[in-house]
Amino acid sequence: MLIIENLHTTVDGKEILKGLQLTVPEGEVHAVMGPNGSGKSTLAHVLAGRPGYAITAGTVRFRGRDLLALSPEERAREGLFLGFQYPVEIPGVNNVYLLKAAVNAARKHRGLPEVDAFEFLTLVREKMRLMRMDESMLSRGVNEGFSGGEKKRNEILQMLVLEPSLAVLDETDSGLDIDALKVVASGVNTLRAPNRSLVLVTHYQRLLEHIVPDRVHVLVNGRIVRSGDRTLALELEQRGYDWLIGEAA
Amino acid sequence: MSAAVLTRLKNEYGAARAALPGSVIDTHRRSEAIETLCAQGLPAGREENWRYTNLRVLERARFAPAQPSAEALPALPEPLTGFARYVFVDGRLRSLATAPHGVTVRSLLSGGAPDGPWRFASELPEARLALLNEAFATDAACIEVRPETDGAGIELVFLAAAGADSGASYPRVRLALNSGARLTVVERHIGAGEASSLVNSAVRVELAANAHLTHYRLQQCAARTAWFDTLTAQLAADARYDLLAVGTGALASRSTVHAQLTGRAAQLTLSAAALGAAQQSQDMYALSEHLAARTSTVQTFRGIASDRSRVAFNGKIAVREQAAGTDSRQSLRGLLDGAQAEIDLRPQLEIYTDEVRCSHGATAGKLDENMLFYLLSRGIAPEVAQHLLKWAFLEDVVAKIELAQLRRQIEHGLAGQMREAVALRELL
Numbered sequence: 001m002l003i004i005e006n007l008h009t010t011v012d013g014k015e016i017l018k019g020l021q022l023t024v025p026e027g028e029v030h031a032v033m034g035p036n037g038s039g040k041s042t043l044a045h046v047l048a049g050r051p052g053y054a055i056t057a058g059t060v061r062f063r064g065r066d067l068l069a070l071s072p073e074e075r076a077r078e079g080l081f082l083g084f085q086y087p088v089e090i091p092g093v094n095n096v097y098l099l100k101a102a103v104n105a106a107r108k109h110r111g112l113p114e115v116d117a118f119e120f121l122t123l124v125r126e127k128m129r130l131m132r133m134d135e136s137m138l139s140r141g142v143n144e145g146f147s148g149g150e151k152k153r154n155e156i157l158q159m160l161v162l163e164p165s166l167a168v169l170d171e172t173d174s175g176l177d178i179d180a181l182k183v184v185a186s187g188v189n190t191l192r193a194p195n196r197s198l199v200l201v202t203h204y205q206r207l208l209e210h211i212v213p214d215r216v217h218v219l220v221n222g223r224i225v226r227s228g229d230r231t232l233a234l235e236l237e238q239r240g241y242d243w244l245i246g247e248a249a
Numbered sequence: 250m251s252a253a254v255l256t257r258l259k260n261e262y263g264a265a266r267a268a269l270p271g272s273v274i275d276t277h278r279r280s281e282a283i284e285t286l287c288a289q290g291l292p293a294g295r296e297e298n299w300r301y302t303n304l305r306v307l308e309r310a311r312f313a314p315a316q317p318s319a320e321a322l323p324a325l326p327e328p329l330t331g332f333a334r335y336v337f338v339d340g341r342l343r344s345l346a347t348a349p350h351g352v353t354v355r356s357l358l359s360g361g362a363p364d365g366p367w368r369f370a371s372e373l374p375e376a377r378l379a380l381l382n383e384a385f386a387t388d389a390a391c392i393e394v395r396p397e398t399d400g401a402g403i404e405l406v407f408l409a410a411a412g413a414d415s416g417a418s419y420p421r422v423r424l425a426l427n428s429g430a431r432l433t434v435v436e437r438h439i440g441a442g443e444a445s446s447l448v449n450s451a452v453r454v455e456l457a458a459n460a461h462l463t464h465y466r467l468q469q470c471a472a473r474t475a476w477f478d479t480l481t482a483q484l485a486a487d488a489r490y491d492l493l494a495v496g497t498g499a500l501a502s503r504s505t506v507h508a509q510l511t512g513r514a515a516q517l518t519l520s521a522a523a524l525g526a527a528q529q530s531q532d533m534y535a536l537s538e539h540l541a542a543r544t545s546t547v548q549t550f551r552g553i554a555s556d557r558s559r560v561a562f563n564g565k566i567a568v569r570e571q572a573a574g575t576d577s578r579q580s581l582r583g584l585l586d587g588a589q590a591e592i593d594l595r596p597q598l599e600i601y602t603d604e605v606r607c608s609h610g611a612t613a614g615k616l617d618e619n620m621l622f623y624l625l626s627r628g629i630a631p632e633v634a635q636h637l638l639k640w641a642f643l644e645d646v647v648a649k650i651e652l653a654q655l656r657r658q659i660e661h662g663l664a665g666q667m668r669e670a671v672a673l674r675e676l677l
Binding site for chain 1: 617618619620622623624625626627628629630631633634637638640641642643644645648
């Protein structure tokens with residue numbers, strides 16, 4: 001699904017990713033953990049194609065294609081989804097309009113006709129119930145006046161409606177209380193499928209209690225310094241990151 | 250402005266005077282208006298409150314009014330349900346409707362009892378182009394509203410059909426609401442074809458105690474039109490004036506609004522949106538003068554300048570000594586959409602008393618990169634994303650349009666390719 005090789009990225013002339021290697025096979029859930037400033041969010045943004053990140057070396061292949069050659073909107077239409085750590089508020093752009101425009105952009109890309117308005121709304125309402133979101137949020141501006149937890153739920157709602165092949169969730173657990181975390185996690189879990197992969201970028205182990213990863217990677221100073229199964233996350237919870245930072249240095 | 254233009258103006262007036270209808274404005278007052286205007290001079294770019302107006306168009310304009318035209322009307326906007334429509338061609342009433350219950354609409358050209366003399370009370374230098382209208386006006390719509398209206402509305406359509414070489418157009422309106430009366434007025438300024446034309450409109454609003462006027466003004470003139478507009482308003486105690494202006498047309502557009510809140514607890518909301526593209530200039534000067542206690546003004550402006558256009562809004566709130574307890578808010582925002590575009594926003598506040606609550610904010614900038622990336626990351630095409638964000642930017646004003654049918658028309662006008670958004674919004 002996703003093969004990252006020797007990825008080097010700079011932001012404002014400062015190198016953040018320094019030869020990152022990561023392979024996420026189809027159907028697997030991988031967690032990328034690491035201390036503050038290790039490059040986790042940079043990785044998520046680079047994958048989604050955010051401007052301002054210079055790729056100085058390396059390749060990223062997504063479903064066999066050169067991901068870095070695609071524009072952000074092409075990546076999305078090809079089935080890549082980024083769940084934002086800080087979803088922006090866009091007052092005046094209706095949530096449901098955004099959802100529908102996004103779904104239709106992907107459908108058009110695949111040569112499919114536009115989604116039927118009634119079926120679409122039925123689907124969205126069903127997913128909203130799953131995310132325990134109030135229907136009135138549909139007609140509001142994108143994330144407008146939403147609490148932190150509502151914004152994160154809205155990210156997952158978008159993901160559920162768009163059904164991406166690869167979802168990269170950037171610190172989706174940050175700022176969530178335990179109930180919201182469970183709702184978000186169960187939303188994510190419904191999307192697990194043999195033809196779909198997930199990358200969970202997170203700081204803490206607690207999200208991984210609810211979304212059990214196949215692999216856990218530790219990102220320190222711009223490189224993956226250790227990979228393992230889910231027990232690695234538990235080890236990090238107990239020992240912190242310092243011992244790995246020492247090893248990486 | 251050169252002396253040659255004033256000389257030409259006087260000469261054109263002298264030649265036209267005999268043919269100007271005395272039932273609209275008598276000759277004496279017309280001559281007085283021309284003299285006063287010539288003494289003050291036409292507005293000049295060196296004057297602070299005219300510096301963003303495209304005044305060059307006045308240099309080559311023909312001031313005498315266009316001759317009445319018998320040509321068939323072009324396609325007009327879809328009529329609004331529940332509104333009586335009056336169409337004026339080059340400033341003269343062309344089609345009469347049945348006025349709603351409680352409302353009297355008269356054309357001064359078409360006869361009937363002449364209206365008592367009414368003037369544009371404003372002495373402001375910014376309002377002096379109303380004198381040009383007073384000198385040359387060919388017709389006037391006088392609308393009087395009694396309290397027993399049934400919620401129906403009036404739609405005034407001003408069509409500029411004549412080219413600049415055949416003469417100018419002078420829309421003139423007086424809206425007087427008696428005590429406790431309510432009315433919704435939609436005022437459209439549109440143009441026919443490609444002809445360049447000069448339109449100089451003057452609107453007077455008088456709201457007696459407790460009256461409530463909702464006034465939508467749409468400037469959608471043809472691409473080469475020069476539109477100069479002056480609106481003065483007086484609000485008595487507890488009167489409420491909701492004015493919403495959307496400007497998208499004309500080559501050079503300037504609107505001056507002078508509202509005087511003379512009665513206790515009078516309320517004014519002025520919401521304006523302007524779009525500039527190509528070489529357009531969209532300029533608005535709005536003065537809200539608080540002359541009584543507990544009066545309030547809310548000014549909201551959203552403007553987008555694209556290509557090489559210029560969009561300007563100069564909003565002034567003046568709180569006089571007798572206006573303790575005034576509450577005013579100003580929110581002015583501009584969006585630059587092009588390296589050569591220009592936005593000029595000026596919030597001004599002048600306070601001569603204590604115990605007032607006045608807030609203001611003005612920001613101009615480009616589209617928010619974070620919002621843009623968020624939309625792209627959902628697969629939205631860049632041009633659609635930009636369009637959506639511009640749309641959203643105008644929403645603070647557009648959302649205030651309570652008439653769904655009118656809002657739809659304006660939304661379609663503002664964002665032609667976003668019909669889907671409009672349809673969906675209606676669905677929910």
